Amino acid sequence: MSTRIEVEAQNPGPPAAARERRSRLLVADDQPFILEALTLLLRPEGYVVETARSPAAVLECLENHDYDALLMDLNYTRDTTSGTEGLQLLDTVRQRFGQLPVVLMTAWANVDLAVDAMRRGASDFVQKPWENTRLLSVVKTQIELYHAHRRTQFLEAENRLLRADASGVTFIATAASMRPVIELMERIGPSDANVLVTGEHGTGKEVVAQTLHRLSHRAGRPLVAVNTGALPEGTFESELFGHVKGAFTDARADRIGRFELASGGTLFLDEIANIPLRQQSKLLRVLETGEMERVGSSATRRVDVRMISATNADLREETASGRFREDLFFRLNTVEIRLPSLRERRDDIPALAAHFLSQYSARYRRVIDGFETSALQQLLSHTWPGNVRELDHTMERAVLMARGARIAAADLGLHAAQRGGASMTLDDMSLEAVEAVLVRKALARTGGNVSHAAEALGLSRGALYRRMEKHGL
Secondary structure (H helix, E strand, O other): OOOEEOOOOEOOOOOHHHHHHOOEEEEEOOOHHHHHHHHHHHHHHOOEEEEEOOHHHHHHHHHHOOOOEEEEEOOOOOOOOOOHHHHHHHHHHHHHHOOOOEEEEEOOOOHHHHHHHHHOOOOEEEEOOOOHHHHHHHHHHHHHHHHHHHHHHHHHHHHHHHOOOOOOOOOOOOOHHHHHHHHHHHHHOOOOOOEEEEOOOOOOHHHHHHHHHHHOOOOOOOEEEEEHHHOOHHHHHHHHHEEOOOOOOOOOOOEEOHHHHHOOOEEEEEOHHHOOHHHHHHHHHHHHHOEEEOEOOOOEEEOOOEEEEEEOOOHHHHHHOOOOOHHHHHHHOOEEEEOOOHHHHHHHHHHHHHHHHHHHHHHOOOOOOOEOHHHHHHHHHOOOOOHHHHHHHHHHHHHHHOOOOOEOHHHHOOOHHHOEOOOEEHHHOOHHHHHHHHHHHHHHHOOOOHHHHHHHHOOOHHHHHHHHHHOOO
């Protein structure tokens, strides 16, 4: 019996000519026969239909999946005809899911109820028993309007991104989950406060550091970035503090360390949790006193840096376990900014994708003016275990692979492991494909925590980082 790895494959759906109109509908009603009848009506029209029987189930579906429209009843409790439940659900959907088309249904329709529903944001209103032709026409019209609205938003976002500021730093954040991040950055950016940026791998922590530096009075001075996770322990001190000629075998000349290079500006230490415990005390001293010595020298030098550090590890857990000094944690963590994963800020995906599309189209001299609907839908439904960095690599590949003037779903090259339910045998996959699937699954299981994913795969953090970079994660 052959060994199998469960990976998801894209639903084959209808023939190629019909794929562009294959939209996803959520249908909500408390009566099973109503749900069955609507499913039988809508599926032959090319729609993917999912159902829910209560307001709570509707909200759960909307939280976990993307839909093109919601077709919902106004009453969910037996002997209730007021429509109150449905109107309350409509209010919640409008507050939490923005412009999603909502078509209401009720067997107890009247003018006042219809007016109230439209005032609250319903897209249209259908009375039970419905007339099939009208219901299909309403659903089709609302989905087309929704797609047109999203395309307009996408193009507007693309135009805004083409006008990125002269610093070259583009910080894209319009999703509701990013508002606290923006507000915090605006408040602390002009200060000299040390900042700890946390979040999953690939969420854009270095972009936050660049933006904070640009907002500060140090913007005219250097921003020096160091990936401490990539520094061998033996060269850590030399890299950060510098060394003098003859300090060790290969020290053939004096070298300025990163602290001195960043003096007057900002020092960004990425993967701060990887600093060896015995080196942490030396870093703490510089932060507390502003003084340091180059390796092999007794001459004390003063440096003036603002420290921004980043990690995808839980430093509180690292501190509790004794792997990270508590006093250093407090010194780094004057203010903490937590970056949400890309899964938590899906509204930003079109704008981010447009930004990377513009970047790589210019770099590779390709004339590409946007995305096919199926490609945009795939971008929105992908789980993005590698977050913004994975999206960046995906768009670079898409620009290189695109055959037409718009990015198609096939150009994205998103792994089947993220897209559907079919299985694939090892015989069907290359070694690299198997490795990519395993790395993605480990990252997904651990919520993007590289340390835990590396442990689960039996790798060192460094080895996992190399594989993540290799596979565009």
